Amino acid sequence: MELFENDYYRISLDVSVPCLEWTAKKFMPSSEFRTSEEKSLQFFTEQKTKYPNLQWYVAARDLGVLSSEDTEWVASVILPKFAALGLKKEAFVVPKSAFGKLALDNYTSDAGETIAIEVFDGEATAKQWLKT
Numbered sequence: 408m409e410l411f412e413n414d415y416y417r418i419s420l421d422v423s424v425p426c427l428e429w430t431a432k433k434f435m436p437s438s439e440f441r442t443s444e445e446k447s448l449q450f451f452t453e454q455k456t457k458y459p460n461l462q463w464y465v466a467a468r469d470l471g472v473l474s475s476e477d478t479e480w481v482a483s484v485i486l487p488k489f490a491a492l493g494l495k496k497e498a499f500v501v502p503k504s505a506f507g508k509l510a511l512d513n514y515t516s517d518a519g520e521t522i523a524i525e526v527f528d529g530e531a532t533a534k535q536w537l538k539t
Contacts, residue, residue: 410450416443418450424537425458426498427451434471441477444485448492455492462537463489463497466530490522497524498533 411418415435419428429447447463455461489497527533 411446415439418443418447420450420454420458421464421534422458424462424464424534425454425460426462426464426534426537427454428464428466430466431468431470433469437474437477440473441480444481448485448488451489451494452492459493461494463494464530464533464537465497465499467499467501486522494522496537497522498537499524499526500530500533501526501528 408420408422409417410420415432416439417428417430417432419430420426421428427447427450429443435443451461451463525533525536527536
């Protein structure tokens with residue numbers, strides 16, 4: 408079920424897992440990325456009561472490079488809020504670009520202690536992990 412979409416990303420809900428899905432469509436400026444994270448938090452908050460085991464799936468293949476400031480912001484500001492709402496797992500499908508993967512590795516190491524984060528090469532294995 409689609410919740411929001413623009414030129415940069417889409418946020419949807421897969422009730423079969425259940426998980427909030429964040430899908431990057433192309434590189435986005437920092438302000439757009441941060442807005443997408445805040446929208447994800449808003450939708451997670453709204454859907455968590457309907458789906459107590461709600462997790463987070465991130466399709467980051469087309470994300471591109473994130474700044475260290477943005478990854479630090481997510482780790483220090485956004486993920487603690489998700490954790491407080493009961494998020495236990497976040498599954499990433501890795502970006503196509505090596506630079507995007509490097510940014511994702513930094514994001515994982517910065518945030519891994521807050522929420523279990525795993526990186527996958529496909530949607531099926533990522534969502535299967537979220538279900539367990």
